[in-house]
Amino acid sequence: MQPPRRTARRRLAACLLAVFMLMIDVTIVNVALPSIATDIAAGSSAQSLIVSSYTLAFACTLLTGAWLGGIVGRRTVFVSGMSVFVAASILCGAADSPALLIAARVLQGIAGGMVSAQTVAIIATSFPRERHSVVFALYGATAGGAAILGPSIGGILVSLDMFGWGWRSVFLVNAPLGVGAMVIAAASLSREKPAGVQHLDVLGVVLSTLGLILLIYPLAHSYEHGWSIAGTSAVLASLAVLALFVLHERRWSRAGRNPMLRLDLFRQRTFALGCALSVLMFGSFTGFFFTVSLSLQFGLELSPMRTGVITLPFAVGAAVFSVLSPTLFARLGTRMLPLGFVLFGVSMMCFAALTYHEDTARSLALLAPPLFVGGAGIGVFVAPLQTTIVSGTDDTTVGSASGLIPTVQQVGQAVGIALVGLLFFQQLSALSDALPPDSTGWVAAQPYIVAQRHVFFVLSAVVACAAVLALALPKRVTGPPPVPVPV
Numbered sequence: 372m373q374p375p376r377r378t379a380r381r382r383l384a385a386c387l388l389a390v391f392m393l394m395i396d397v398t399i400v401n402v403a404l405p406s407i408a409t410d411i412a413a414g415s416s417a418q419s420l421i422v423s424s425y426t427l428a429f430a431c432t433l434l435t436g437a438w439l440g441g442i443v444g445r446r447t448v449f450v451s452g453m454s455v456f457v458a459a460s461i462l463c464g465a466a467d468s469p470a471l472l473i474a475a476r477v478l479q480g481i482a483g484g485m486v487s488a489q490t491v492a493i494i495a496t497s498f499p500r501e502r503h504s505v506v507f508a509l510y511g512a513t514a515g516g517a518a519i520l521g522p523s524i525g526g527i528l529v530s531l532d533m534f535g536w537g538w539r540s541v542f543l544v545n546a547p548l549g550v551g552a553m554v555i556a557a558a559s560l561s562r563e564k565p566a567g568v569q570h571l572d573v574l575g576v577v578l579s580t581l582g583l584i585l586l587i588y589p590l591a592h593s594y595e596h597g598w599s600i601a602g603t604s605a606v607l608a609s610l611a612v613l614a615l616f617v618l619h620e621r622r623w624s625r626a627g628r629n630p631m632l633r634l635d636l637f638r639q640r641t642f643a644l645g646c647a648l649s650v651l652m653f654g655s656f657t658g659f660f661f662t663v664s665l666s667l668q669f670g671l672e673l674s675p676m677r678t679g680v681i682t683l684p685f686a687v688g689a690a691v692f693s694v695l696s697p698t699l700f701a702r703l704g705t706r707m708l709p710l711g712f713v714l715f716g717v718s719m720m721c722f723a724a725l726t727y728h729e730d731t732a733r734s735l736a737l738l739a740p741p742l743f744v745g746g747a748g749i750g751v752f753v754a755p756l757q758t759t760i761v762s763g764t765d766d767t768t769v770g771s772a773s774g775l776i777p778t779v780q781q782v783g784q785a786v787g788i789a790l791v792g793l794l795f796f797q798q799l800s801a802l803s804d805a806l807p808p809d810s811t812g813w814v815a816a817q818p819y820i821v822a823q824r825h826v827f828f829v830l831s832a833v834v835a836c837a838a839v840l841a842l843a844l845p846k847r848v849t850g851p852p853p854v855p856v857p858v
Contacts, residue, residue, distance in 0.1 A: 374497055374559075374561075378497075378559050379497040379498055381555055381558065381559035382493055382494070382497045382555075382556070382559045382560060383494060383497065383498075383506060383509075384555055385449075385552050385555035385556040385559060385560075386489075386490040386493055386494055386510070387509065387510065387513045388548060388551060388552040388555070389449075389453065389486050389487070389490060389549075389552045389556075390487065390490055390510065390513055390514050390517070391513050391514075391516075391517040391548075392456075392517075392545055392548045392549060392552065393429075393456075393483040393486065393487055393517075394513075394514045394517035394518045394521075395517040395518065395520065395521045395524065396425060396460075396479065396483070396521070396542075396545065397422075397425065397426055397518050397521065397657065397784060398518050398519070398521030398522055398525070398657065398660050399521035399522070399524055399525040399528075399541045400421060400422055400425075400521075400525065400541055400542075401422065401521065401522050401525065401660050401661055401664035401665075402522045402525035402526040402529060402541075402664050402668070402675050402678050402679055403525050403528075403529050403538035403541045403675065404418050404421065404422075404664060404665060404668075405664075405665065405668040405669055405675075406529055406537060406538040406675065407421065407472070407538050410537070410538065411466065411467060411468055411469055411472065412469070413469040413472070414469075415796050417469035417473065418665075419661075419788060419789065419792045419796075420469075420473050420476075420588075421469070421472055421473055421476055422661055422788050423587060423785050423788045423789055423792075424473050424476045424477050424480065425476045425477070425479055425480040425483070426480065426657070426781050426784040426785040426788065427480065427583060427584065427587050427781075427785040428476075428477045428478075428479070428480025428481045428483075428484065429480040429481075429483050429484045429487070429781045430480075430484070430583065430778055430781030430782045430784075430785055431480075431481075431484070431579060431580040431583055431584075432480065432481045432483075432484025432485055432488070433484045433487060433488045433777055433778040433781065434488070434575075434576070434579065434631045434632070434775075434778055435484075435485075435488075435576050435631075436448060436452070436484050436485040436486070436487070436488030436489065437488040437489075437492070438572070438631070439485065439488075440488060440489045440492065444561075444562065444563065445489040445492060445493055445560065446556065446557070446560035446561060446562055448485055448486075448488070448489055449485075449486055449489045449490075449493070449556050449560065450553050450556055450557050450560075451485070452482045452483070452484075452485030452486040452489075453482070453486050453549050453552055453553045453556070454549075454553060455478065455481075455482035455485075456479055456482035456483055456486060456545065456549055457545060457546050457549035457550060457553075459475050459476075459478040459479040459482055460475075460479060460542045460543065460545035460546060460549065461542070461543065461546060462475040462478070463475040463476060463479065463539075463542035464536070464539040464540070464542040464543040465539070484781075487777055488777075490510070491510075491776070491777070493560065494506055494507070494510060507757055507758065510757075511693075511753050511756065511757055512690075512693040512694075512696075512750075512753070514753070516686070516689060516690055516693065518656070518657070519682075519685055519686045519689045519690075519746060519749060520686045521660075522660055522664060522678065522679055522682040523679040523680070523682050523683050523686055524541075524679070525541045525675070525679060526674075526675040526676050526677070526678045526679015526680065526682070527676060527679050528540040528541050528544060529541065529675035529676075529679075530674060530675050530676030530679070572620075572623060572628070572630060572631045574619055575616060575619055575620055575623065575630065575631040575632070576631070578612055578613070578615055578616035578619060579613070579616050579631065579632075581609075581612050582609045582610075582612035582613035582615075582616055583609070583613075583782065583785070584609075585605045585606070585608050585609035585612060586605075586606060586609035586610075586613075586786070587785050587786065587789050588605070589601070589602035589603075589605040589606055590602075590606075590789035590790060590792075590793050616632075617632070617634065620632045620634060621634055632775070633775075636775070640843070640844070640845070641705075641759060641760065641762050641844060641845065642760055642761070644840065644841070644843055644844055645756065645759050645760035645844070646760065646775070646776075646779045647840065648708060648712075648756075648837055648840065648841055649756060649760070649776070649779050649780055649783060650779060650780075650782065650783035650786070650787075651712075651783070651833060651834070651837040651840075652711070652712065652715070652749075652752055652753075652783070652834070652837065653780045653781075653783035653784050653787065654783040654784060654786055654787025654788075654790070654791070655715065655787060655791075655830050655833055655834055655837075656715070656749060656787070657783075657784040657787045657788055657791075658787040658788055658790065658791025658792065658826070658830070659719075659745075659791070659826070659830060660682075661788050661791065661792060662791060662792065662795045662822075662823055662826050663682075663823065664678060665795075665819070666819040666820065666822070666823040667681065669819055670816040670818070670819025670820055670823070671732065671733060671816055671819070671820075672816075673733075680735070681735055681738060681742070682742065683742075684738075684739040684740075684742035684743040684746065685742040685743070685745055685746035685749075686746060687743060687746060688742065688743035688744065688745065688746025688747040688748075688749075688750060689746035689747065689749045689750040689753075690746075690750065691747065691750065692746070692747045692750030692751050693750040693753065695750075696750065696751060696755060699751065700755045700758075704846045704847045705755070705759050705841070705844040705845065705846055705847070706842075706846060707751050707752070707755050708751075708752055708755070708756070708759065708841040708844065709837075709838040709839075709841035709842055710748075710751050710752075711748045711749065711750075711751040711752025711753075712748065712752065712834040712835070712837045712838035712841060713748070713834075713838050714744050714745065714747050714748030714751060715745050715748035715749065715752075715830075715834050716748075716830075716831045716834040716835050716838065717741075717744055717748075718741040718742065718744040718745030718748065719745070719827045719828075719830045719831040719834070720827070720831050721740070721741035721744070722738075722741055722827050723824050723827035723828055723831070725737055725738065725741070726820050726821075726823060726824045726827070729813040732820065756776075757776055759844065760776055761776075791826055791829075791830070794822075794825060794826060794829060795822050795823070795825075795826050796822075798818075798821065798822035798825050799818050799819060799822040802817065802818035802821055802822060803818045806818055
């Protein structure tokens with residue numbers, strides 16, 4: 372039974388406020404990384420883990436969070452998870468060592484995954500089916516916009532240095548936002564415990580989490596310590612563990628139990644392709660912001676405020692085209708997805724061209740147009756993504772499909788940061804060793820500039836391939852059926 376309209380709107384407000392805070396924490400820390408590195412002596416591996424540990428923990432928790440919401444109630448998990456997220460954010464703001472900050476970020480990610488796993492089901496069951504396209508477009512725009520605005524907001528907060536908090540403010544700002552979301556959710560969500568799932572797939576949780584950790588950690592660890600036999604062994608072990616996870620989920624499903632991962636979903640072309648495209652776009656986008664923030668501050672020695680201002684056109688482009696996306700989707704259908712990749716790829720090539728000269732690399736006027744185009748690509752892509760992915764599902768599978776979407780996105784972000792960061796830091800290390808001693812200015816910045824240029828070229832190639840892959844989607848899709856998940 373759906374709640375009154377006023378209650379539904381309050382639930383939507385709580386979910387949007389939560390997802391804004393959770394997604395902004397993916398990128399807000401990027402601009403603060405140089406300040407963090409200086410203040411608590413965080414090396415390149417630690418810097419990567421400060422970012423990727425959050426997204427990895429987030430991704431590993433989403434499926435488990437959805438199960439817990441089905442067992443103990445979505446209100447309980449949402450409010451409890453948000454309270455832990457606020458506490459973890461305060462712990463991040465108080466951290467005095469890289470190890471403590473990374474541990475707090477892991478706790479943030481676990482709590483964030485618990486909260487995020489409830490939002491899709493809460494929204495879907497609070498609004499009638501005919502309103503789903505509108506509310507989920509708003510949900511997607513909020514999530515994407517938050518991640519895009521993160522660097523700008525982070526730069527402003529670090530530069531303002533409120534109460535002398537410096538970089539710590541990018542974490543402490545979560546406290547009032549989280550409390551607000553908790554209050555609204557506690558007042559509007561039903562206390563009813565849903566019926567349904569009664570058996571938690573503990574082995575599935577362990578295998579999926581272990582497989583992802585074995586995949587991502589060695590990539591980040593190699594930034595500072597180089598690639599090793601142990602790193603190769605860990606990556607190979609991750610593939611074996613993830614294969615065991617798939618086999619276990621198949622057996623679990625054959626036993627008549629509800630699996631964490633519905634393998635039959637991947638037989639649907641729109642779902643499988645949509646998930647693959649989601650990994651490619653979110654991985655590219657997050658890796659882009661991670662390395663650009665370092666290059667602008669460490670390489671060109673720009674302030675956090677100027678770094679944040681430089682990224683604003685990207686946010687504007689994303690916001691404008693997210694608003695236009697429903698109209699564009701009605702005309703172009705799923706061709707919006709390859710268009711988003713093309714726009715993002717064009718912006719990468721423009722950035723690469725601008726890095727050859729100091730005047731163009733530092734010019735906000737010249738950087739603004741490709742930033743706007745890159746943001747437009749994200750806005751064009753993100754808004755119709757969820758509708759496209761779940762378009763081929765039915766009443767029995769749409770709930771599982773909706774729960775997998777944020778998991779796929781977070782895995783893409785974690786892997787993207789690890790792989791793009793690995794490319795960036797390897798290039799940076801080799802170029803720094805060849806740099807003449809006592810270099811200053813533009814010459815001293817060259818290792819960062821050239822390493823960043825390599826990243827731009829690689830990302831351009833990745834999104835070009837993704838654009839071709841996206842053409843395999845059917846041009847027109849229907850909206851998703853109602854999600855049968857109790858509140």
